[in-house]
Amino acid sequence: MTGKYAHILGMQGYPLTNTEDRGLPTSEKILPQYLKELGYATHLIGKWHIGQSRTEYLPTSRGFDSHFGHRGGYVDYYEYTLEERLENADVSGFGLFRNETAAWDVEGYLTDVYSREVISIITQHNISSPLFLMLAHNAPHSSNAGAMLQAPPEEVRKMRHIESGGRRIYAAMVKKLDDSVGYITQALFDKGILDNTVIVFIADNGGMTSGDSMNYASNWPLRGLKMSPFEGGTRVVGLVWSASFNNSNHLWNGYMHVTDWLPTILSMAKGNSPKNINGIDQWHNIQFNEDSKREEMFEIDDYTGYASITSGDFKLVTGNVIVAYSDYQGDDLRRISGDRPSYMDAIVNSKLYNILHKINRRLKFEDINLRNEMCINCDSDRITTCYPQNGTVCLFNIKDDPCEAKDL
Amino acid sequence: MTGKYAHILGMQGYPLTNTEDRGLPTSEKILPQYLKELGYATHLIGKWHIGQSRTEYLPTSRGFDSHFGHRGGYVDYYEYTLEERLENADVSGFGLFRNETAAWDVEGYLTDVYSREVISIITQHNISSPLFLMLAHNAPHSSNAGAMLQAPPEEVRKMRHIESGGRRIYAAMVKKLDDSVGYITQALFDKGILDNTVIVFIADNGGMTSGDSMNYASNWPLRGLKMSPFEGGTRVVGLVWSASFNNSNHLWNGYMHVTDWLPTILSMAKGNSPKNINGIDQWHNIQFNEDSKREEMFEIDDYTGYASITSGDFKLVTGNVIVAYSDYQGDDLRRISGDRPSYMDAIVNSKLYNILHKINRRLKFEDINLRNEMCINCDSDRITTCYPQNGTVCLFNIKDDPCEAKDL
Structure with missing residues (x-):
């Protein structure tokens, strides 16, 4: 704002x-x-x-x-x-x-x-x-x-x-x-x-x-x-x-x-x-x-008591993080127990698809690759998991390691 | 069963x-x-x-x-x-x-x-x-x-x-x-x-x-x-x-x-x-x-580790209760922030009222007193609040003190 x-x-x-x-x-x-x-x-x-x-x-x-x-x-x-x-x-x-x-x-x-x-x-x-x-x-x-x-x-x-x-x-x-x-x-x-x-x-x-x-x-x-x-x-x-x-x-x-x-x-x-x-x-x-x-980007939360600075490919986190909010979570929520409905059908039947069609800005199915490009995959060989606390400072290369597993 | x-x-x-x-x-x-x-x-x-x-x-x-x-x-x-x-x-x-x-x-x-x-x-x-x-x-x-x-x-x-x-x-x-x-x-x-x-x-x-x-x-x-x-x-x-x-x-x-x-x-x-x-x-x-x-009535919960026996007007509770489940709660949930709808209207418009009418077993409004008779009021001068724990046993007269405030 x-x-x-x-x-x-x-x-x-x-x-x-x-x-x-x-x-x-x-x-x-x-x-x-x-x-x-x-x-x-x-x-x-x-x-x-x-x-x-x-x-x-x-x-x-x-x-x-x-x-x-x-x-x-x-x-x-x-x-x-x-x-x-x-x-x-x-x-x-x-x-x-x-x-x-x-x-x-x-x-x-x-x-x-x-x-x-x-x-x-x-x-x-x-x-x-x-x-x-x-x-x-x-x-x-x-x-x-x-x-x-x-x-x-x-x-x-x-x-x-x-x-x-x-x-x-x-x-x-x-x-x-x-x-x-x-x-x-x-x-x-x-x-x-x-x-x-x-x-x-x-x-x-x-x-x-x-x-x-x-x-x-x-x-x-x-x-x-x-x-x-x-x-x-x-x-x-x-x-x-x-x-x-x-x-x-x-x-x-x-x-x-x-x-x-x-x-x-x-x-x-x-x-x-x-x-x-x-x-x-x-x-x-x-x-x-x-x-x-x-x-560069800064984030300061003096309520919890942490701060981070991102500069180029690197991010430094300092202060105290709440561990429960700093872990890897949510993978189990993505479990599927039935047949997934068709993604293509959902797109073709959407209002947006039909409007784009009308204004000659048709969505091409190959553009769905843009979505795939956005996906983040991380190595499973996490070397350390650093939690900033009581003077411990963590440094990550968020370009190579967007999952912040390896403290540098 | x-x-x-x-x-x-x-x-x-x-x-x-x-x-x-x-x-x-x-x-x-x-x-x-x-x-x-x-x-x-x-x-x-x-x-x-x-x-x-x-x-x-x-x-x-x-x-x-x-x-x-x-x-x-x-x-x-x-x-x-x-x-x-x-x-x-x-x-x-x-x-x-x-x-x-x-x-x-x-x-x-x-x-x-x-x-x-x-x-x-x-x-x-x-x-x-x-x-x-x-x-x-x-x-x-x-x-x-x-x-x-x-x-x-x-x-x-x-x-x-x-x-x-x-x-x-x-x-x-x-x-x-x-x-x-x-x-x-x-x-x-x-x-x-x-x-x-x-x-x-x-x-x-x-x-x-x-x-x-x-x-x-x-x-x-x-x-x-x-x-x-x-x-x-x-x-x-x-x-x-x-x-x-x-x-x-x-x-x-x-x-x-x-x-x-x-x-x-x-x-x-x-x-x-x-x-x-x-x-x-x-x-x-x-x-x-x-x-x-x-x-007489008995209640035994060996998962939590408590038991109670009711005999006549008296109830004895022993073992360990979970304190968070043994307090007085829920009064604040009863707060009203708007006009209460009419209780009489709700009754008169209910299916039940109309069926009772048809079979000549009409609900008389004075019978609503039965509901009032069910109400429990307790003294505010609670003398002790006894929590059974580590050998402490609590005894209540649940006829005179249904709110179990006074350990006898």
Whole structure:
């Protein structure tokens, strides 16, 4: 949002609780504000989570024309509540808002609810101005303790080939996310603006493979999970699509830090980036598959008490990591107990495939190789497994050893 | 099932896992076998959980004409799987069976699925023979870790007046149980056999207010939960109804142990009880609100390592209890955050109310006092809270102090 490292702004460490009187400093100018200056209509649907205790912290005070969504870390997918421990008692509150008002009237599975809101914004958009639409889905985040994973039962049923019951629900949650991409792309097509739209699809962190907020995701074979400095917690996939791209079906392998999105998106919008930020404009390099402009990345979590620095091929981790979040997990979740449905059928029957067909940007099956290129395989001969603790520092070559098995 | 204490048969302690090669000894004659001798058709729908590793342990080998249901402690409400830890790995298996075959074809919310099966048996029953139908619902047991509580979202939505999100789902699960009673009573009415039917509705243990299998039940103000020897774990409600009862709308307050159901049900069916059991025929006393014939109850859990003996008004607890299962819990789950829907409306609109109306056994609103009479209130001046541990023995007067606060 700011193009700056969280630790520069005091936002590092544990995420905000819903009852916390803290927010992203209002002195910061954020992405939708820059885009408004470029004439964009700006809308946020979904998660905010960078301050809600005062009106000035809310998205509608910070550059978004509208916000429909949850303000905290997550909500229940049907009841839109979040539970929190507050002074030794569990409290539960309604967490879905339309701008500054609780959205009591809403019903339905949250991923669908958000898709519908997005479609409604697209449909009603006056195309005389450009549109910046940010959708931060609740899925596939876990929910409150009694019902951590939630998906419509008929969607879960489609995942019967997956052995783990929790993973089956997780898969259905991700499938609903996929559907959302289809619905929204269809709305852009129907509105006649798809051929002039850039779609950016990104993850914010690795999966939570165990612990309190486990959602049955798997980062295997990467090491660690969300809440850890290892690649399983920090290395995520992303996708940029535009009908205007030519001969650019490629896997871009460069470093890209979350702070880079602000200047990169401003560059897409032909705006100027601010000077005093940590983010780097990567738009040209991504489009033309050139080397990343980024050489270094920092991560500081003074709540847990660790830090990492990545420089070139090397990553140094120091401080104290939580061992339970720093192991190799999630392989067993990937077990299959029945016949896997056809991947080709799923693609051919998807909304997206059919839209791409209509705009003559047909998905070629050989492009599925891009997906295969993304796969990470690690040697099984792990020499050491280093845990930074009490002065022990670990150094990895994350290019040769992305699974962080060999301490150098 | 046997009329005998579990510890007499080696079935005390922790319940069977799904992978365990153990069962209720086949030398034991069980309730449906006795009833078959009296000419009954016998059907089990739902939970079995006393042995499944060999054909001879299954319900259909042990006196039931048919079994449709799960064989272990519980299953997922939509996917009918159960997950278990087996030799350091989590394994997941399909747990729903029609007689001796996996019921892969089934779809729907399990409480409804079981209701439909029961209705189908009633509808097809040849009334030339009497019918013993045992329905052991999965609800409101918790499910696998990722989705411990499950109910149709539209039913959960009706519980919006409840603050706790988990409790809301629990309430919806119980509401579906209520619906089941309505559907089944309707089927008995439609078949023309309701006026000649005895309905017994019983709970098997107190709620799981915390811990691994927490289902957001509350035993408040009783002490302890399932897995503990305190009243919150062992003192449950039950109901016996028959259209043939006259002037017998009463709260029967006597001791009744689960072993008493075998001789009591055989007595209802005008059969003879076996001699070598621990259960006591309470049929006459329940019907006519006379003193219980039972004076003593034992509970032995040598898995955890505790035992209790109840004699007259007194209960002695010895051994080691798990403290987390022996506290007062669940009061906070009962918090309300919205307008409570009308209790009277719920009754008047229920299937049951309307059926009772049709057979001239109308529910009188003043009978709701029976419900109020069941309420337990405890003094707040708790003198000691005794935890049996390392030789400490606790003695309570559970008549004067049902909340087990005062060690005598």
